[in-house]
Amino acid sequence: MTLPVVAVDGRVVFVEDGAAAPVGGGIAADGFSVVHLFRRGWLWFGYLRDSQGVWWFDGKRRGATLVTADADGFRVVDDDYGLDSENVYLEARPIPGADPASFEMLADTPYFARDRARLYVKGGQHFFWFDEVDAASLIANGQYVTDRDHLFHHSAGLTYANQDKETATVTHRSDNEHDMLLVDWLRKHHSGTAGWWHADYDRAPTGARPLAHDWHRTADAVFFAERTGFGGEARLTWNLVRGADPATFTVLDEVHGRDASGVFCRWRRVRAAEPESFRVLGGRFGVDADRVYFNGYAVAGADPGTFTAIPAVVEFGKDRKRLFRRDFTRTTQPFGPPDEVLVAVGGADPDTFQVFGDRGVWAADATTVYLRGAPKRKLDAASFRFLGETPTNCWACDRNGLYRSNGSLVVAGVEGASFVKLDDHWGTDGAVVFSFVTGAVQKAADAATFRVVDPDGGAEDRDACYRIENGSVRKRKRTN
Known part of the structure; x- marks a missing residue:
């Protein structure tokens, strides 16, 4: 196949329908070669090389961006991923914290990759990393990915899908595996990993005793149990609270608990939370001496000394300076996983803000109405x-x-x-x-x-x- 990016007469050009247009950005004909090109729809993208290093080619703007000078150490992992000795790259951007020595694509899926500490999720125009996993035991099938304890599903973000452990079906399969349950596929192809699907799994909730609300524990683990479905279809989904110490664990409210070393919001460890000073504020809100938390994430810029939680159909909170509301967005920049977090509302007036009615669907301050x-x-x-x-x-x-x-x-x-x-x-x-x-x-x-x-x-x-x-x-x- 003739590639559309070539060096001709001392310059790099993009050729389409017999017409050549220069590739912008500064890539040179000296030492030019194509490392990897692919089509996304009808546009071309990929990695190029010249005497300066490796470049990312963007067919939409017909330009190239220098990625790394380490051309000899660079290799392509997948269409959108490359790496050298120092960094893993998403197209032209280095992924902070990614480990090039252990980075690899997972089998049986186009969506997932991993390194020694994280899962990386790429679908369409969306990319993020996720580190609430045991990276060493990750296994994927289509939009599902699991570690030894938890099942996850990829759509707009990555959600815990433990309720689907016994009912999910495989999407990436051999000819004789149509409609196969994911749990059976895992037993067939990954019998050597003692995960939740394995008879020798050592963190099952067998014999779990209730503590309070939806919290349970065994001698070795703590669980947060979710009730899903109605009537005869109702069932209990057991979510392991990874890292929680059952010997010192105490329940704080419906969704918060703590042990001697940390605080938990449902099955998520609340990072940086100080267990001795942590107190609950209702719902998914909490606070310690230094920070405000919502859904297990620290609320950037919130003052723990003056913060008030405001229950509503979409939760609000405020301190003496700012108003905050729940939003589904990245938990950190630039590539943190999307989830429900509390974000500051620009231009809002916390002093005059109020929520109306039992449901809290309507709210207003001096300048803005919220629905x-x-x-x-x-x-x-x-x-x-x-x-x-x-x-x-x-x-x-x-x-x-x-x-x-x-x-x-x-x-x-x-x-x-x-x-x-x-x-x-x-x-x-x-x-x-x-x-x-x-x-x-x-x-x-x-x-x-x-x-x-x-x-x-x-x-x-x-x-x-x-x-x-x-x-x-x-x-x-x-x-x-």
Whole structure:
């Protein structure tokens, strides 16, 4: 096959449809060669070499970036991975902390690689590392990867999938392994690894005794047990709390525990947490003398002395200077794994911030309205009013309109500035009547004469009586 990047007449060019265009970035024809090129869709990418070193070629911009001067020590591991004696590279970028001496691709998957300490995950345009693993025992099949204790699944991020240990099926298989259970595939192909699928696995929850909430322990291990499913399908998923000492382990609340040397949020060790000063704040929040934590991760920039946890459908927290909210994003930069962490909300006013209702779907400060944690810039914070909650929606208004939390945001045909909530069932802007139960304007009702007559949703106007039955409005023409 003729490669599309060549050296011609003292310059490196990209050739397409017979036309040659220079490759930008500074790569030279002197000592030029192609190390590895591949196609991603219809574009070309890969590693090139000249007298200066190894370069990464980006077919989208038709330019090259110098990767390393160690051309003789460089080798390609996979389409997007290369390494030399000092670094592992994702395309042109060195991966901080990656060990080139032990870095390798895992078999039976296009997504996973490892070194002596970490798992590396690459899919589409997403890449991250993950170190909550026993790297030496990692085994992959398609989007699943497991170590001796935990099963994980790759999609938007990497999630614990221990609930799938007995039900997941293989996606990377031989012809005679269609619909094979992953646990059977592991027993067939990896019988030499004494992991959770093996009869000799030494960290099974056999004989585990309950401590409190969902925490259990055996003589040798601590477990956090999750209940999944409903009714006859309900089952218990056992998650080993790796590194926890059962002899000194104590339960702090539903999701936190500690032993003599560390703190744990469910099955995750809370890194850097100081066990003696650590205290829980409710939900996945915790704090010690030096840091605030959420979901087992330190909250960057939060002041432990003034921090307050704010429960809501999307959790918030605040200290004396800043507001924070839950987000699904990288836990560290540049390549940390994505997970649910607490991040600072730019431009927010923590002093005036408040969450509304039992569910906490709506929130606001002096300048911004939030719906499920996301700022709604078009809503007017100065005139914002929370109206209440129904089984299927949470309601609010400002001077510009009436709003619902589920479905289309704006309720058409209602004037927000004049809207009045009459009770939990009815409201009006003086021109139309609105039902919070049905989530719609009651078009036949006469707003000028409409009034509530009982606490169960009964109402009347000059022409009709109204009542609520099974989530619907029943209208009866008045006879008097």
